[in-house]
Amino acid sequence: MKEANDIATVMTKPQGEEIMIDIKDLRKSFGDNHVLRGFNMTLFKGENLVIMGKSGSGKSVMIKCLIGLMAPDSGSINVMGKDVTRLDQDSLDELRTDVGFLFQGSALYDSMTVRENLEFPLRRHKKRFEGNLNAEKRVMEALGNVGLAHAVDLMPSELSGGMKRRVALARTLIMQPKIILYDEPTSGLDPITSKEIIELMRNIQRKYETSSLIITHDVDCARVISERMILLVDGINYAEGTFNELAKAKDQQIQAFFK
């Protein structure tokens, strides 16, 4: 097994940009299963960074550690200058309002309508808007961004998979996050809906100038959306570079991702 400092890397890293997320030597084990073995990553402002890896390579564990859903065994996770591992619950909740998370299964609240799904985080973070909440306008604007203004009064059970993903994206956007984390944004969707979601992600990134961390298996998604990629193998960043750089690499492990 390779270790963190023994990786095949094709480095291309923007210099002088503001760092939004900085992960250093992240380790996480479940018993004898060492899922993350010294993972490092930096996400710069306005950047779309894609992380690709096989199932079980530690992508989901990494993103859960990043957002504070799981505590790492060691290593540091800095999000906008704050060490996630050392924040108390209130500070962590405050930081989370700046970080949107799109779940693989959309994770819409199934007892609430689409409107209530979007209003829920707004209502709970009224203070953030300093008396300028105007929930209805924000809900309709967020739904308009994903082309689902007409679905505002539907229940999640009445939506298709692609619509659910778009509503989840609207819910993520409504808090105007600076960073958006995407966990397999196109998984379980047909190719046409996948393309629509990818296009939506690009438009959102352009419109709101968010920084995006995208975890995916989908090579097409990575090709279209990534500005930089990290290949995660056995809990370490095996290779790093642009899509074209990595796609042309001779290393067999890297090639396996692009076949």
Place this chain on the structure above:
Amino acid sequence: MTVALDIRDRITSFFKEVGDLSFFAGRFFKEFFKPPFEFNELLRQCYSVGNRSMTLVGITGFIIGLVLTLQTRPTMIEFGAVSWMPDMVGISIVREVGPVVIALICAGRIASGMGAELGSMRVTEQIDAMEVSGTNPFNYLVVTRITATTLMVPLLVLFGDILALYGSSLVEYFKGDVSFQLYFNEVFNSLEYGDLIPATIKSFFFGFAIGLVGCYKGYFCKKGTVGVGKAANTAVVMASMLIFILDFIAVFISDIFYEL
């Protein structure tokens, strides 16, 4: 050796469960006083817990009253104590049978429902989604549900008690020619504060235990549909057990204060 290890594991996991449940209860009290207060969600949960359980509790209470009177009547006649029927049935229903049986019915309906609902929210990452948006799911999902059961179960017990007494009075009306007015006069004359107060207080504790266990099992549900089923099932078992333990403690304490 394997049996000994198995017993040791079971004891360890029992104490771990007790510790986790206590920690969960502690977190409830901490979050209870922390804004934002979700009054609308609390009302929705009160409606769900209270209104939707009324039919089941009503039917159960009515049948308990009927059966208890029908079963006891021949023995009371044998001892020439049939005139004490309203006293005996009234005291036993208000003091013990009503609160415990109705709490058990609520454990079956409410604790399993909460275990399954929160469990499925956990499995489908809805609770995680609330957490990552910094909206404190514990405050929204758990505090409201436990508060609702704590408030609603005593009211359901009261409702069930009334219907149980009504069921009993029907038997006395048809079999013993006792008017409803006379029956209820006898019941209320026989009841004392020592019967009502401990029964009401323990109903609050039963409600709290039902909500606590249902939410605890659902909130920490393991992944998968099997986990949801298990959460619902163990919530009922654990809540029922807790009701009996609390009942024993309540009777023990009441005995000290009211010399039952």
